[in-house]
Amino acid sequence: MSNEDRLRDELVVLGRSLYDRGLAHGSAGNLSVKLSDGWLMSPTNSCLGRLDPARLSRLDAQGRLVDGDAPSKETFLHLAMYGERATCGAVVHLHSVHAVAVSCLDGLDPQDAFPPITAYAVMQVGQLALVPYFPPGDPALAEAVRSVASKHHSILLANHGPVVAGSSLSAAVGAMEELEQTARLVLLLDGHRTRLLDPAQVADLQRRFPG
Ligand code: 13P
Numbered sequence: 001m002s003n004e005d006r007l008r009d010e011l012v013v014l015g016r017s018l019y020d021r022g023l024a025h026g027s028a029g030n031l032s033v034k035l036s037d038g039w040l041m042s043p044t045n046s047c048l049g050r051l052d053p054a055r056l057s058r059l060d061a062q063g064r065l066v067d068g069d070a071p072s073k074e075t076f077l078h079l080a081m082y083g084e085r086a087t088c089g090a091v092v093h094l095h096s097v098h099a100v101a102v103s104c105l106d107g108l109d110p111q112d113a114f115p116p117i118t119a120y121a122v123m124q125v126g127q128l129a130l131v132p133y134f135p136p137g138d139p140a141l142a143e144a145v146r147s148v149a150s151k152h153h154s155i156l157l158a159n160h161g162p163v164v165a166g167s168s169l170s171a172a173v174g175a176m177e178e179l180e181q182t183a184r185l186v187l188l189l190d191g192h193r194t195r196l197l198d199p200a201q202v203a204d205l206q207r208r209f210p211g
Helices: 003-020 075-084 097-103 119-125 139-149 169-189 199-208
Strands: 030-035 038-041 057-060 065-067 090-093 129-131 154-157 161-166
Touching: 003 030, 003 038, 003 169, 030 075, 038 075, 075 090, 075 139, 075 161, 090 169, 097 154, 097 161, 097 169, 119 169, 119 199, 129 139, 139 154, 161 169
Parallel strands: 129 154
Antiparallel strands: 030 038, 030 090, 038 057, 057 065, 090 161, 154 161
């Protein structure tokens, strides 16, 4: 089996896993993975639970469709992540419920939208950037992502949902799962007196577990 065929299968398996656990629904969300000469992308309007490995959108090194179904309308957002992050091997965008709920809250810190509540949030999500609202697929959304992507591998699109870049599909999906769980905890703790990790504890985690 070629490396590309393995990545096609992995993208389909992880899409189904996200869907089966309620992290993706309907046709929301998109996944991509880098190849040596381009990318594989989930097709637009496809359900992440029912992707067909043979029909994934195959893009060349310029991001042009060369095979498969029409790509996600967020392709430019994914390409902005790859363009700004040399180590990026995969990108995941979801409309997972708790992260979307946080993306609708007023008064978030645009450089660090989650408070430092747990070690794993610091280690895997890092500093979550918030970008302003733009309609799905709008080139301005991709540009907003590009403007923060070199400093942040986790980005929250206001009133829309999260985007995570990782070195591999499994790393990006794992960090996205941590992001969703952290969003859930942030909402659960709302209104409760909360002890946050202090700046020295955050710096210690960043030193021990560099991105
Ligand atoms: P696509 O179906 O074009 O991938 O769009 C889904 C989505 O999540 C838009 O933000």
